[in-house]
Amino acid sequence: MQSYEHKEIEKKWQEAWERENIYKTPLQSKEKKKYYVLAEFTYPSGNLHVGHWYAFTGPDIYARYMRMKGYNVFYPNGYDAFGLPAENAAIERGLNPRIWTRGNIETMQKQFNTLGASFDSSSMLETCDPKYYKWTQWMFLKFKERGFAYQANTPVNWCPSCKTVLANEQVHQGHCDRCDNIVEQRAMKQWMMAITKYADKLYDDLNNLQWPESIKEAQRNWIGRTYGSRISFSISSSTKNENNTIDIFTTRADTLFGVTYIVLAPEHPYITKLIESNALENIIEVREYISATQKKSNLDRTSNKEKTGVQLKGIIAINPANGGEMSVWIADYVLADYGTGAVMAVPAHDERDFEFAKKYNLEIKNVISYINSSLDKNTAMIHDGVLVNSGEFSGMSSNEARTKITKHVNGKMTKMYRMRDWVLSRQRYWGTPIPIIHCSKCGAVSVPEKDLPVVLPDLDDFMPREDGKSPLSKATDWVNVMCPICGEKAERETDTMDTFIDSSWYFLRFLDPNNAETFSDKNIMEKWMPVDFYFGGAEHTTMHLLYSRFWHKVLFDIGLVGDNEPYLRRINRGLILGSDGNKMSKSKGNVIDPDEVVSKLGADTVRMYLAFMGPYGEVGNYPWDPNGVVGVHRFLERVWRTHNILSKENIPSTTKLLHKTIGHVERSITELKYNTAISGLMIFMNHIEKEKSITHDVYKTFLQLLAPFAPHITEELWRMFGETTSIHLSQWPVVDETLLHDDEVTIAVQVNGKVRGQIVVGVRELEKNVVDKAFNDVKVANFLEGKKVLKQIYVPGKIINFVV
RNA sequence: GCCGGGAUGGCGGAAUUGGCAGACGCACACGACUCAAAAUCGUGCGGAGUAAUCCAUGGGAGUUCGAUUCUCCCUCCCGGCACCA
Numbered sequence: 001m002q003s004y005e006h007k008e009i010e011k012k013w014q015e016a017w018e019r020e021n022i023y024k025t026p027l028q029s030k031e032k033k034k035y036y037v038l039a040e041f042t043y044p045s046g047n048l049h050v051g052h053w054y055a056f057t058g059p060d061i062y063a064r065y066m067r068m069k070g071y072n073v074f075y076p077n078g079y080d081a082f083g084l085p086a087e088n089a090a091i092e093r094g095l096n097p098r099i100w101t102r103g104n105i106e107t108m109q110k111q112f113n114t115l116g117a118s119f120d121s122s123s124m125l126e127t128c129d130p131k132y133y134k135w136t137q138w139m140f141l142k143f144k145e146r147g148f149a150y151q152a153n154t155p156v157n158w159c160p161s162c163k164t165v166l167a168n169e170q171v172h173q174g175h176c177d178r179c180d181n182i183v184e185q186r187a188m189k190q191w192m193m194a195i196t197k198y199a200d201k202l203y204d205d206l207n208n209l210q211w212p213e214s215i216k217e218a219q220r221n222w223i224g225r226t227y228g229s230r231i232s233f234s235i236s237s238s239t240k241n242e243n244n245t246i247d248i249f250t251t252r253a254d255t256l257f258g259v260t261y262i263v264l265a266p267e268h269p270y271i272t273k274l275i276e277s278n279a280l281e282n283i284i285e286v287r288e289y290i291s292a293t294q295k296k297s298n299l300d301r302t303s304n305k306e307k308t309g310v311q312l313k314g315i316i317a318i319n320p321a322n323g324g325e326m327s328v329w330i331a332d333y334v335l336a337d338y339g340t341g342a343v344m345a346v347p348a349h350d351e352r353d354f355e356f357a358k359k360y361n362l363e364i365k366n367v368i369s370y371i372n373s374s375l376d377k378n379t380a381m382i383h384d385g386v387l388v389n390s391g392e393f394s395g396m397s398s399n400e401a402r403t404k405i406t407k408h409v410n411g412k413m414t415k416m417y418r419m420r421d422w423v424l425s426r427q428r429y430w431g432t433p434i435p436i437i438h439c440s441k442c443g444a445v446s447v448p449e450k451d452l453p454v455v456l457p458d459l460d461d462f463m464p465r466e467d468g469k470s471p472l473s474k475a476t477d478w479v480n481v482m483c484p485i486c487g488e489k490a491e492r493e494t495d496t497m498d499t500f501i502d503s504s505w506y507f508l509r510f511l512d513p514n515n516a517e518t519f520s521d522k523n524i525m526e527k528w529m530p531v532d533f534y535f536g537g538a539e540h541t542t543m544h545l546l547y548s549r550f551w552h553k554v555l556f557d558i559g560l561v562g563d564n565e566p567y568l569r570r571i572n573r574g575l576i577l578g579s580d581g582n583k584m585s586k587s588k589g590n591v592i593d594p595d596e597v598v599s600k601l602g603a604d605t606v607r608m609y610l611a612f613m614g615p616y617g618e619v620g621n622y623p624w625d626p627n628g629v630v631g632v633h634r635f636l637e638r639v640w641r642t643h644n645i646l647s648k649e650n651i652p653s654t655t656k657l658l659h660k661t662i663g664h665v666e667r668s669i670t671e672l673k674y675n676t677a678i679s680g681l682m683i684f685m686n687h688i689e690k691e692k693s694i695t696h697d698v699y700k701t702f703l704q705l706l707a708p709f710a711p712h713i714t715e716e717l718w719r720m721f722g723e724t725t726s727i728h729l730s731q732w733p734v735v736d737e738t739l740l741h742d743d744e745v746t747i748a749v750q751v752n753g754k755v756r757g758q759i760v761v762g763v764r765e766l767e768k769n770v771v772d773k774a775f776n777d778v779k780v781a782n783f784l785e786g787k788k789v790l791k792q793i794y795v796p797g798k799i800i801n802f803v804v
Numbered sequence: 805g806c807c808g809g810g811a812u813g814g815c816g817g818a819a820u821u822g823g824c825a826g827a828c829g830c831a832c833a834c835g836a837c838u839c840a841a842a843a844u845c846g847u848g849c850g851g852a853g854u855a856a857u858c859c860a861u862g863g864g865a866g867u868u869c870g871a872u873u874c875u876c877c878c879u880c881c882c883g884g885c886a887c888c889a
Contacts, residue, residue: 214883217808221885228889250889263889305887331887338888345889351805352887418888542884612829614817619809619883622816631829634844667820676818679828686828748824753870755824793869799823803869 004640006602010712022726023118025074027524032072036528037063040536041078044104048111050576053594057607058616059535060117064708065669068732076123076510083499087430097430116603116711125513127502134453135519137435141446148194156423158186163464164427168420169543174299184297193422195550199223210569215541222542224418229253231411233317237279249339254401255346256321257390258367262328263343266293267336281313293332307356320409339416349381424498429462429471431496439483439490448484470494504551526562534567538619574620581623592624604710605633611674647693659739665705701733749774750801751783767794774800
């Protein structure tokens with residue numbers, strides 16, 4: 001018979017599957033239980049690389065397995081087509097981003113076809129398609145109606161290289177997530193999403209999700225919920241008759257008696273008021289400090305931990321606990337946008353306050369004593385203990401005192417979040433236009449629903465600008481419109497949306513990508529949501545994964561979707577590294593081109609190899625081993641050759657191993673241990689080669705087990721046996737439990753916990769007989785000679801241990 | 805600093821969750837086939853030792869008849885957060 005011609009076989013079946021439409025999901029069908037497998041959709045960056053193969057074969061194996069298990073599986077694919085990198089790449093090449101993106105999608109679509117993935121191709125969508133972003137805009141307006149989308153003048157992250165603002169999530173250690181440049185702070189009026197309103201829901205509902213603990217924990221860290229107290233300090237001026245209060249947030253209300261000064265962030269709004277009312281004696285000094293702070297980037301501000309500050313001379317604060325008078329300062333170690341932008345300083349029990357107090361010679365008052373002497377002397381100061389010098393609260397534990405003291409000074413127990421609202425405006429061309437018209441009379445007016453979508457105009461010059469204005473502002477024909485309310489001259493909003501908004505709801509549109517009446521059919525969503533299994537990359541943990549949960553929760557509260565969480569199970573895959581163990585990069589010259597390997601060894605081989613490298617669900621990073629791929633290819637060739645040794649006669653040991661293998665492969669797939677599933681298949685194959693015989697039925701069952709991993713070769717062989725429907729639509733084999741039963745079992749014999757021999761015994765053999773047999777084993781006998789057995793432990797089917 | 809996850813042969817990784825550590829694959833060595841090479845097949849392959857045997861799952865203690873698995877301490881690596889009050 002002919003040899004394994006992967007090229008021919010793969011092309012043939014890819015075309016046939018498409019023609020026969022075998023992966024089209026009957027979304028309306030009620031016969032089978034639904035299962036929605038989602039892989040993060042693709043950014044059309046140019047070419048499919050190994051990472052794409054890895055990202056899509058993992059979920060594909062799962063989808064194929066679930067389909068064979070009898071589920072109605074939906075596994076869609078599309079393109080996250082708007083965005084900065086595409087725009088940057090287009091600029092570099094002097095192309096319009098639309099053309100650049102179009103070309104990439106076409107190339108990548110062709111490459112996707114070679115992967116042998118079981119996508120439902122009718123679900124295809126692109127976020128840059130007006131048919132899609134019409135609904136992105138529609139949702140934005142719904143969010144705005146309810147106050148979740150709002151405009152605010154706030155300090156924002158500005159990337160001087162990408163020339164746009166960024167959300168906090170898109171800044172890492174002070175650097176732009178896209179281009180790695182240092183991010184500046186600018187005060188700009190921007191559209192924001194009130195994600196902090198959902199902080200508690202986002203935090204608490206994590207408990208209901210089947211997600212790896214590491215992902216949940218990363219989101220909790222990002223949300224950063226802290227419990228504490230909000231306490232008011234009254235402020236008075238020594239010269240003016242000026243009285244006011246400043247609210248602070250603290251987790252350590254128990255240390256209130258130890259507060260010796262108050263610090264405000266330089267941006268605190270009260271300072272402007274003080275300057276205006278001329279209440280300060282050192283206005284010039286204060287102004288200088290504020291402008292010096294403004295010049296610093298956040299990175300400067302946080303990386304230089306040397307404390308600086310200026311006293312607000314002319315005002316004092318009163319400690320509400322004991323009436324003591326204290327100085328008030330501004331210092332840039334206090335952040336304007338966390339808590340209330342003001343802190344009470346307890347230098348005796350806070351390292352930062354301590355440092356500041358030392359530098360400016362401020363009082364340090366100890367109010368906590370530590371019973372736990374095991375604490376390090378240097379860090380003990382910040383721990384809980386027992387109150388001293390705290391009036392009636394002296395002697396109380398920190399924990400108890402926190403609530404009691406807060407109550408005593410009319411404070412409030414409250415919580416704070418590290419997460420900030422999501423800045424969604426982008427001063428870039430290639431994104432969904434924000435559907436707003438600015439009217440000098442009516443303000444920011446929503447574009448009426450009938451006028452949606454606001455189509456992104458074609459521009460010749462879409463270069464980003466230094467001045468913080470969007471390139472769209474140059475499209476004057478497009479910008480100048482009538483106000484939908486008053487009919488006067490007005491201007492369109494020229495910023496576009498963060499692409500993370502586009503991707504916050506795409507999985508809903510997959511279900512109904514061509515609907516012109518609504519963003520997705522309600523009945524279909526009801527049946528298919530939430531997503532059962534979401535596969536993606538770790539980089540989205542505190543970005544897309546958080547944003548889309550927020551988005552979905554709002555849709556749920558508005559009544560547009562029926563679930564408050566979009567994804568039940570989630571997994572972050574690892575990274576495929578170059579052969580040298582480094583991240584693949586052109587500069588290192590260690591990039592593996594999947595197309596090359598596929599043409600040489602075939603898609604089935606590449607898929608199998610990727611699955612075989614290690615467990616899929618853990619963020620393991622696996623180096624690509626060119627020899628390893630060849631090893632997997634060898635295996636497939638052996639599978640192919642096996643059709644030459646078909647026989648009529650069944651070997652009992654083969655049947656038994658087959659059923660063991662069914663169970664093993666099944667368990668491994670559900671646990672995403674594709675590597676052990678494949679090793680099980682290899683073990684079975686090794687057995688067949690040794691026996692040099694296999695029956696049709698056993699071979700076919702084996703092919704079914706292999707089918708999710710190597711869909712083409714298995715289909716070819718399956719049909720060779722006269723099957724007329726696809727192996728991928730066949731029923732997953734059922735384990736015959738009665739065959740798994742062993743009559744005899746090999747158990748280890750231990751002496752003092754060390755293995756000294758092996759014996760074969762009947763499964764239900766009496767302990768007495770097993771002991772006899774063990775004693776008669778020559779090697780064991782050697783170790784028992786002249787010794788007295790004190791105790792014996794017999795675990796049936798596993799082990800017998802003699803303690804001597 | 806806080807939180808989460810890790811560490812097993814030359815390499816990727818197995819180990820039914822407390823019961824024979826190193827499955828499966830790669831690499832390597834030897835052998836068969838070949839004029840030769842490749843491919844293929846066979847054998848071996850954690851370390852030491854001729855062997856019996858001993859030592860080995862990052863290091864140290866502990867629990868246990870028995871620990872890669874559980875507990876405590878330490879080292880290192882990866883990831884998240886971080887002047888967040």
